[in-house]
Amino acid sequence: MKYIDFHVHIDHYDDANEILKKCEENQILTLFVTNLPEIFEKHYGYYKNYKNVRLALGYHPDLISSEEYQFNENLFNSQLLLTKYIGEVGLDFSKHNLPYKEKQIEVFEKIVFMGSMMDKIFTIHSRKAEKEVVDILEKFNVRKAIFHWYxxxxxxxxxxxxxxxYFSVNIGMLKSMNGRKILQKLPIDRIIIESDGPFTKYLGEISRPEEIEKIYHEFEKFYETENLKNIVYENVRSLLKG
Structure with missing residues (x-):
């Protein structure tokens, strides 16, 4: 049974090739999320042949405020047939991004419409826009979604x-009172472990594949359970079959 890391930004590591090597060596089923369709296009040919790494097609809502990284709808749609995963996508209504609220909704609805028609699996960013995200997913009858770091x-x-x-949860959630309250409310058959590396830290160091077993043990202690590795594996199987 493999460990699973269902949300990681491999391209943001300084040693991305080493991270990829460790995912393969340690047999970690890894979902490499991208922030732009251009990043997906750049990496697809290289990553498609790896056994344990899956590439997700994304457009991060943080980028809507950038002139340089506007949403390339044609490119996004042209890549959709190449993967079953869409992420990281969503809405972000935090202070910096709130002025672009309507534009975010417009782009996210386009992504969700196309993805739902093709029954893709979404990994969702929803900071300070949780209700709006749920409303849009329900509006377009999305069947398969994972709320990342809710x-x-x-x-x-x-x-x-x-x-x-489902909810993908990471070590950062164990470090805050709000995160622990959310974790306590989540049934264990709806959680999937993510590292969100390199944007989280474990024991003061940037999260890496080598730490994934230790991170699972931290969650086993929190949930007072054993064999979380098997539970998460079955959760992902259910998601994929659903």
Whole structure:
């Protein structure tokens, strides 16, 4: 049974090739999320032949404020047939991004419409826009979605679960009171482990594939369970079959 890291930005590591090598050597089923369709296009030919690394097609909402990284809809749509995963995508209504709220919604709805028509699996960014994200997913009848590093209202969690969606959780959530409250509310059959590397740290160092077993043990202690590796593996199998 393999360990799973279902949200990691491999291209943001200084030693991306070494990270890739470790994912393969350690048999970690890894979802490499991208922030732009151009990044997906650049890496697809190289990564498609790896056994344990899957490449997701993304457009991060942070980039809408940038003149340089506007959403290339034609390129995005042309790459959709090459993967079953869409991410990282979503909405972000934090202070810096709030002025671009309407543009974010416009782009996200285009992505969700196309992805839902093709029954893709979404890994979702939803900072301070959780309700709006859920509304859009429901509007377009998305069947398969994972809320990445959810930090929103507890009262919305039940609605997300009722829609059949999952949550990918990382070591950063164990470090905050709000994160632990959310983790306590999540049923263990709806969680998937992510590192979100290199944007999280374990024991003061940037999260790397070598630490994934230790991170699983941290969550086993939190949930007072054993064999989380098997549980997460079955959760991902259920997601893929659903």
């Amino acid at each position: 930090s929103g209202p507890l009262k919305l969690v039940d609605r997300i679960l009722d829609l059949g969606y």
